[in-house]
Structure formats: C-alpha cells, structure tokens
Amino acid sequence: MEYLEFELPIKELEAQLQKCQIIGTESEVDVSETCKQIETKLIATKKDIYKNLTPWQRVQMSRHPNRPYTLDYVKALCGESFLELHGDRNVKDDKAMIGGLGKIGDQTFMIIGQQKGYNTKTRQYRNFGMANPEGYRKALRLMKSAEKFGIPVLTLIDTPGAYPGLEAEERGQGEAIARNILEMTRLKVPILTVIIGEGASGGALGIGIGDKVMMLENTWYSVISPESCSSILWRSWEYKEQAADALKLTATDMKKMKLVDEIIKEPLGGAHSDRETTFLSVRDVVLKSYEEFKNLSPKELVKNRMDKYLNMGVFKG
Incomplete structure (x- = not known):
C-alpha cells in the first residue's frame, strides 16, 4: 500500500x-x-x-498509483462479457483509448475510456493514458456503431490530457477532438459519462459529452492541469496548489457550477481503499442513470443534450 x-x-x-x-x-x-x-x-x-481535503490533495488522490483504472472498472462491471474492439480503420489501434461491448446487468453498453499503465512498461505501452488522434477516431467509430444498433454509450474518463506530440498534431489532434465533440452532441443514443480519475483538457472532452456527466468524489475536471497552469502563470510548478484552488476543478466545484450532474461518493480513503464498494457504486449509478434516458426518442435525446450544453456558462449582455 x-x-x-x-x-x-x-x-x-x-x-x-x-x-x-x-x-x-x-x-x-x-x-x-x-x-x-x-x-x-x-x-x-x-x-x-x-x-x-484541499483541491490539490484531491488531484493527488485522483492520481494515486493504486486507484482503479478503466479496465478495472470494465472487468468489475462486465466480467467476461466485455469484447474489446480495436483500430480506427485509418492509422492504427491506440492503446491509450480502449473500447468495446460489454453487459452491465442485463443491458449492453458500448464502453469507451482512457487506460493508464500499472508500471513503467505498461505506462509506456498505454502512453500514460494520453490518446493520439487515432484514439479519438476509434472512439467515434465505436460510438457510431453503437448508434447504428441502438446501444447506449458509457465513457470512462481518466487522462492527463490528449497526447501533445508533434506526430499527434500532424495527424490532426485538434480536429479529431473537435469532431468527437460535434458528433457526440447529436448521437442518437444515450451517453453516460463517468470521470474516474483525471479529467484534463480536450483529452477528457473528446469523450466527455454526455446526457449525464458524473464524477467520482476524488477526481478533477479542468481545462488544464494545476502544474501546467502554475508554469504558465508563475513560470514555475511550485504554485500548483494555488493553481488547483483557483481552477475550481473538484467534483464539488463542478457540481456547483452545473458542469456535471452528479457526484459519486467514494469509500473513506478513496476509491483504491475499497475497490469493490466503488465498483458497486458506479454500477448502480450507471444503471439508474440509464433508466432516465432509455425511453426518450432520438430527437428528444439530441435536443435535451444540445440544450444542456447551450445553457452552460454565464455572460453579461
């Protein structure tokens, strides 16, 4: 431990x-x-x-090395029923973005999420949970397949951000994320989103548009990580704690600003301290949330989702 x-x-x-x-x-x-x-x-x-816990301590909790990752949730929620699907039919299969069909209870979902590694070798293999453009294009391909067969989509977010390398930019990282955001707003099946760890920047938004967005208690969701924010504003990483506080990135802050819909309570000590309880909490919330949307027509789903995001934010006339 x-x-x-x-x-x-x-x-x-x-x-x-x-x-x-x-x-x-x-x-x-x-x-x-x-x-x-x-x-x-x-x-x-x-x-x-x-x-x-301070905002910075919650950021640390979200990165705890023992915290369950996407495949841990998939295994716990779906058991042997999960069928992983690969490739974007264009470049290659991105190991940082996993996706496939799985049954939670009696309901089949198309499950998509970022996967981090457990040690140095697997972290490199998974690119530290930072997806390339082909990862987002794979996710979109799977969402479109789900739409075709009337299968609801469940996304699990845990990423320090999309991969910022030169090759990723050359292959259209920004366009791939923007395309996903556009397509997800008008997808004709229910989309449920759960932030299970880090929810950073466009890396999270690329699979983060949902009819219902939920956050585990010790996770964060922001346009930038506290360290990067600190390095931009103060030219140093030393002010990351102040940055975390100023960014209002905790689940409580997000719920207060109506940017997420629900906070999933974690066991005392965090998700890693009692994995089974955490998995059961997520399972119950996912199935309960699906009940809210399963009887809506595709037209109603898209309209409600569009309205939800259009009503976010404040402005002065």
Missing part, C-alpha cells in the same frame, strides 16, 4: 495497529484494549483527513 504525503498519520497508526496485533498473536499479553483504542483513533484520523 502506497501513501500520499498527507496520509502519513494514517500510515503511522496502521503500523502501530499491526505491531499491536502481532504482539497479541505471538505472546500471551492481552492487547485487545490497546488495539481497540488505536482502531478508534485510526477511524477518527481518516475521517478528519479525508473530509477536509
């Missing part, structure tokens, strides 16, 4: 509890009362820490 800097008090208490339990097991000394006291203190410390 890895701990973030602000989680160190929890690490110390868990180490104390483990030592206490070992003493109780290996000797005849009764340490049950001491263990109980440590457990009580541990629960209180966890509640105190996780209920008062």
Whole structure:
C-alpha cells in the first residue's frame, strides 16, 4: 500500500495497529484494549483527513498509483462479457483509448475510456493514458456503431490530457477532438459519462459529452492541469496548489457550477481503499442513470443534450 504525503498519520497508526496485533498473536499479553483504542483513533484520523481535503490533495488522490483504472472498472462491471474492439480503420489501434461491448446487468453498453499503465512498461505501452488522434477516431467509430444498433454509450474518463506530440498534431489532434465533440452532441443514443480519475483538457472532452456527466468524489475536471497552469502563470510548478484552488476543478466545484450532474461518493480513503464498494457504486449509478434516458426518442435525446450544453456558462449582455 502506497501513501500520499498527507496520509502519513494514517500510515503511522496502521503500523502501530499491526505491531499491536502481532504482539497479541505471538505472546500471551492481552492487547485487545490497546488495539481497540488505536482502531478508534485510526477511524477518527481518516475521517478528519479525508473530509477536509484541499483541491490539490484531491488531484493527488485522483492520481494515486493504486486507484482503479478503466479496465478495472470494465472487468468489475462486465466480467467476461466485455469484447474489446480495436483500430480506427485509418492509422492504427491506440492503446491509450480502449473500447468495446460489454453487459452491465442485463443491458449492453458500448464502453469507451482512457487506460493508464500499472508500471513503467505498461505506462509506456498505454502512453500514460494520453490518446493520439487515432484514439479519438476509434472512439467515434465505436460510438457510431453503437448508434447504428441502438446501444447506449458509457465513457470512462481518466487522462492527463490528449497526447501533445508533434506526430499527434500532424495527424490532426485538434480536429479529431473537435469532431468527437460535434458528433457526440447529436448521437442518437444515450451517453453516460463517468470521470474516474483525471479529467484534463480536450483529452477528457473528446469523450466527455454526455446526457449525464458524473464524477467520482476524488477526481478533477479542468481545462488544464494545476502544474501546467502554475508554469504558465508563475513560470514555475511550485504554485500548483494555488493553481488547483483557483481552477475550481473538484467534483464539488463542478457540481456547483452545473458542469456535471452528479457526484459519486467514494469509500473513506478513496476509491483504491475499497475497490469493490466503488465498483458497486458506479454500477448502480450507471444503471439508474440509464433508466432516465432509455425511453426518450432520438430527437428528444439530441435536443435535451444540445440544450444542456447551450445553457452552460454565464455572460453579461
């Protein structure tokens, strides 16, 4: 188990509890009362820490190395029913963007999402979850297939941004993302979107237009990452905490500004601390949300989605 800097008090208490339990097991000394006291203190410390997280700490939580990624959710929600589909029929198959058909409960979904790696080798293989233009074109191809067969779309967002390399720009990164945004606004099947980790910039928007957009509690959604914002405004990454605060990127901020529709509560300690509970929460919310849209006609779906995005933001006449 890895701990973030602000989680160190929890690490110390868990180490104390483990030592206490070992003493109780290996000797005849009764340490049950001491263990109980440590457990009580541990629960209180966890509640105190996780209920008062700063925006920057939530960004750190969203990047926790033990946090479940898209394929973890797919495996938990769909089991063996998931059939991954590959390629954009133009350039190649982008490993940072995964997609395919899977059943959640009795309902088939076209599931699309960014996938990060678990170690150095898989992170390079998945390009750190940063999709190239062919990734967004693959996503669009799969969405169009879903539309053709009347299958709802579920997108899972977890990306530090679209890949900013020269080759990606040469192959039309901006156009691919813009095309996806346009096509998703008028897709004739329900689209549900869940931000499960990082939701950065156009990389997230490329698969982020939905009838209902939901965020897990310790995720973020913004036009730019705090580090990049800090480097632009202050010419240094040292002000990333101030940038995170100013960007209003947390789930609470997004809900308050009506840019997302629902916050999915995470277990105490974050999604990685109790994966099964997190998966069940996401499953329940996805199926419940689908019920809201499954009986709407394609015309109603598109109109409501268009109206939703046109009503976002404020302006002075």
